[in-house]
Amino acid sequence: xxxxxxTVAVHFSTHERRGREVEKLLGSACKGVYQADLSQPGAAxxxxxxxxxxxxxxxxxxxxxxxxxxxxxEESDAKFAANLHKTFAINFEASALLTRAAARHxxxxxxxxxxxxxxxxxxxxxxxxSLYAASKAAMANMTRSLAVELAPNNIQVxxxxxxxxxxxxxxxxxxxxxxxxLATIPVGRMATPxxxxxxxxxxxxxxxxxxxxxxxxxxxxxxxx
Numbered sequence: 391x392x393x394x395x396x397t398v399a400v401h402f403s404t405h406e407r408r409g410r411e412v413e414k415l416l417g418s419a420c421k422g423v424y425q426a427d428l429s430q431p432g433a434a435x436x437x438x439x440x441x442x443x444x445x446x447x448x449x450x451x452x453x454x455x456x457x458x459x460x461x462x463x464e465e466s467d468a469k470f471a472a473n474l475h476k477t478f479a480i481n482f483e484a485s486a487l488l489t490r491a492a493a494r495h496x497x498x499x500x501x502x503x504x505x506x507x508x509x510x511x512x513x514x515x516x517x518x519x520s521l522y523a524a525s526k527a528a529m530a531n532m533t534r535s536l537a538v539e540l541a542p543n544n545i546q547v548x549x550x551x552x553x554x555x556x557x558x559x560x561x562x563x564x565x566x567x568x569x570x571x572l573a574t575i576p577v578g579r580m581a582t583p584x585x586x587x588x589x590x591x592x593x594x595x596x597x598x599x600x601x602x603x604x605x606x607x608x609x610x611x612x613x614x615x
Contacts, residue, residue: 391451392419394591399441401454403427421445428454428484429476438491449503449594450492452485452529457560459518474521481525486532493536493545501544503594506533507586508605510553513615526551530605537603546602548593553609556580577610 391398399421402409409423422444426437441447458473465473489504496502511519512526530549537547554560554571560580572578589606592598607613 391587391591391594392416394595396449396594397421397445399424399444399447401426401437403454429479434484434487435491438488438495442495446499447492447495447502448499449505450488451505451507451590451594452488453507454484455481455507455509457519457522460521461518462520477521477525478528481522482528482532485529489532489536489547493540493543496545497543502546504533504536504545504547505590505593506530506547506549507590508533508549508551510551510607510609510613512551514613533605534603541602546593546598548598548601548603549605550586550589550593551605551607551609552581552586553607553612554580555586555608556582575610575612579610581608581610 397419398416400409400412400416400423402423402425404427406423406425409425413420413423422441424437424440426433426440428434428437438447456477458477460470460473462470485506489506492502492504506529508530509522509526511523512528512530514523516523530551533547533549536545540547554575571580585608589608593601593604593606607615
């Protein structure tokens with residue numbers, strides 16, 4: 391985004407050091423670095439208002455997410471309830487609240503863009519990931535519905551749906567499954583964060599000005615729908 395001329399606001403939840411590393415990397419293209427635990431009530435609104443206080447917002451990328459695999463049969467009631475709350479609070483509710491706040495701001499500016507980071511699992515079932523899959527399916531369908539609803543306001547809404555991406559969230563505990571995972575991906579590797587961010591940059595560019603409601607699959611030919 392910064393290479394395309396955007397000024398970027400960076401959000402983090404707990405890893406401030408990494409947020410500051412991104413800030414340093416972006417240099418003058420960094421609008422600010424903001425902390426928020428999006429599982430908490432009111433955090434999404436506070437985050438958007440904090441960024442807005444530092445200048446107008448022209449685009450929103452909903453990229454915060456958690457992946458908490460769990461057996462629906464074996465997990466305790468308390469842990470199931472905690473997983474359900476946290477997964478939907480961060481993966482879906484926060485993105486809905488941020489999108490609503492952004493859309494209201496965009497109306498005053500004559501338009502804007504929202505890109506939601508969904509997941510292949512939102513279209514394709516996966517064992518032990520039912521709540522994650524449901525939250526991402528909700529995000530995907532919100533994307534399509536809001537694209538229709540907000541089009542008259544010159545607000546575009548799109549998404550990307552990555553498969554496996556080589557991030558810390560995936561690497562944590564997945565090392566033993568790597569051969570199994572790669573065997574399901576015809577191109578022979580996981581996506582990189584750059585593979586995903588390049589697609590987001592395209593959607594938020596002028597070249598995609600006639601697109602809205604589209605969700606781009608980034609999965610190395612591992613799934614079609």
